[in-house]
Amino acid sequence: xxxxxxxxxxxxxxxxxxxxxxxxxxxxxxxxxxxxxxxxxxxxxxxxxxxxxxxxxxxxxxxxxxxxxxxxxxxxxxxxxxxxxxxxxxxxxxxxxxxxxxxxxxxxxxxxxxxxxxxxxxxxxxxxxxxxxxxxxxxxxxxxxxxxxxxxxxxxxxxxxxxxxxxxxxxxxxxxxxxxxxxxxxxxxxxx
Numbered sequence: 001x002x003x004x005x006x007x008x009x010x011x012x013x014x015x016x017x018x019x020x021x022x023x024x025x026x027x028x029x030x031x032x033x034x035x036x037x038x039x040x041x042x043x044x045x046x047x048x049x050x051x052x053x054x055x056x057x058x059x060x061x062x063x064x065x066x067x068x069x070x071x072x073x074x075x076x077x078x079x080x081x082x083x084x085x086x087x088x089x090x091x092x093x094x095x096x097x098x099x100x101x102x103x104x105x106x107x108x109x110x111x112x113x114x115x116x117x118x119x120x121x122x123x124x125x126x127x128x129x130x131x132x133x134x135x136x137x138x139x140x141x142x143x144x145x146x147x148x149x150x151x152x153x154x155x156x157x158x159x160x161x162x163x164x165x166x167x168x169x170x171x172x173x174x175x176x177x178x179x180x181x182x183x184x185x186x187x188x189x190x191x192x
Contacts, residue, residue: 039103043110049135053103054174056112060101061094061140062164063116068093069156086153094140098133143167 043050049057072081072089081089101114111117112132144152147166155166168175 038105039110043103044131047131047135047138049139050110052110053112054139055168056117057136057139058143058168058174059164060112060114060116060136061143062160062167064096064140065090065093065152065167066156066160066163067116069153080157081153083150087149090144090149090152094137094144096137098136099129101132101136102129103132 040050068089069081069086072085073079076085101112103110104113105111151166152163155163167173170176
């Protein structure tokens with residue numbers, strides 16, 4: 001044990017100030033500058049989700065609902081939930097804190113980012129907190145109220161794609177007629 005301790009002590013001393021001289025200078029760190037997204041007054045202050053982010057928001061909500069229902073069914077042995085149980089799970093899904101979501105700028109457009117959404121660039125600054133959690137919660141409650149708990153749970157039982165189709169890609173959904181990404185934000189025309 002003592003030889004190992006002595007070897008560790010010698011190596012730790014060499015790893016200190018003299019190691020740079022023996023191995024050369026450490027490589028210079030490269031610096032990158034990534035600006036935070038510039039949010040419009042609507043994006044900063046409105047209680048509503050900006051139209052350009054509605055499709056991303058819908059996908060985030062569908063993901064969270066799917067996750068919560070899947071966990072609840074897992075506790076029941078993959079059996080279908082009773083109406084009272086899935087109603088409670090949907091309420092809990094919409095009332096969560098949503099703090100892991102925010103907005104970032106990617107290729108010149110603002111995108112919602114967080115669990116269940118496509119991975120973004122490795123170097124990006126996400127603006128979270130603020131109005132984003134309450135906007136997501138309000139939208140989630142709206143979707144549940146509009147579609148109904150039974151219809152949402154039925155779509156969940158058919159699979160994640162069916163739930164996303166129901167909430168996001170249906171005729172009135174925020175992603176209707178879109179591929180995977182929403183259109184770039186439209187220029188505001190004295191709307192504020």
